[in-house]
Amino acid sequence: MINSCSSDKELYEIYEKGHSKYSDQEYTIRCKLAAAYRLMAYFKWDELIYNHLTARIPGTEHILLNPFGMRFDEITASSLVCVDLDGKVVDPGNTTHGFNYTGYVIHGAIHKSRPDVLATVHTHSPPGVAVASYKDGLLLTNQTACTLGEVTYHDYEGISTDKDEQERIIKSLGDTSNVLILRNHGLLTCGDDVAAAFARIFTLTKACEIQVQTLSMVGGDQSKITPISQEIQDKVANTHKMFSRVGYGKKEFKAFYNLMLQLDPSFKN
Incomplete structure (x- = not known):
């Protein structure tokens, strides 16, 4: 996803x-995160009440995540639970559901160790778990995969x-990657x-999705997939990084x- 107009003021x-109840800044983040949860349901990447998206409130050590008991298509800005980086509830939101501790274990670790990360997404989508x-x-046999850059x-x-x-999740993600594949488990991205x-x-x-379909088409035989050279892989990643340097994903x-x-x-x- 190349964003060549990322400096547009409206973004x-x-x-x-x-x-x-909330400052304009926090309310904006809550609305964006709630919309992201709804989008996960829209694309059918949710799994009942499980998985997590989080967002840090800038200037604080507080992160927002979903109440454990609501479907993603039910999430609202004011239902989001606010917890600190030690997992203590700061604001329970407008429900009594609490939060899923596994979400804190994974996402809390990343927010603690990577101050550059203000949001994370974790999914168990079927194609994601398959890969x-x-x-x-x-x-890295298609352009879409190559645009992701560093994958850990x-x-x-x-x-x-x-x-x-x-500590092991932090080490696996590293200092610069924004894409972590949890083996046998699912996908995680940061931003x-x-x-x-x-x-x-x-x-x-x-x-x-492309990989699952491609491997199915060739019966799992990778030799039947047209390869992309390392040089071109790097070129695609670097080109995408250049166009996405400021305001990645905003448009x-x-x-x-x-x-x-x-x-x-x-x-x-």
Whole structure:
């Protein structure tokens, strides 16, 4: 997803404002995150009440995530739970559901170690889990996959309830990657904004869909797939990085946000 007009003024303006409980900045982030949850349901990347998207409130050590008991298509700005980086609830939102501890284990670790990361997305979409379970991981055999740049991997350790795993997740992600494939588990993307993290999960999921279909078409025989040289892989990644350097994903997410406004603006409540 190349964003060649990322400096457009409108991309940096507040989406929503005027909520009685939250500052304009926090309300904007809550609306964007709630819209992202609704989009996950729209694309059928959700899994009942599981998986997580998070967003840090800038200037704080507080992150927002979904109440554990609501479907993604039910999430609203004010239902999001606010927790600190130690997993303590700061604001329960307008429900009594609490939050899923595994979401804190994975996402809290990343927010603690990577101050450049303000948003994360984690999914168990079927094509994503399929590629995560594939021994060779993500194949850079199509343009969509090549645009993702650095992709890192984390070995499966079971359901993420062990705080000791946090250090290993951090090490697996590294200091610069924004794409982590959790082997046998699912996908995770990061960004300096909800828009960036969502744009990456959209691209990563699409790359996984293409790979699953391609391998099915050739009966799993990778020799029948036209390869892309390392030189061209690097060229694609660098070109995409250059065009996306500022405001990655903002135009795309604004379009998605407008779609959610048209379909059901209740996510702003």
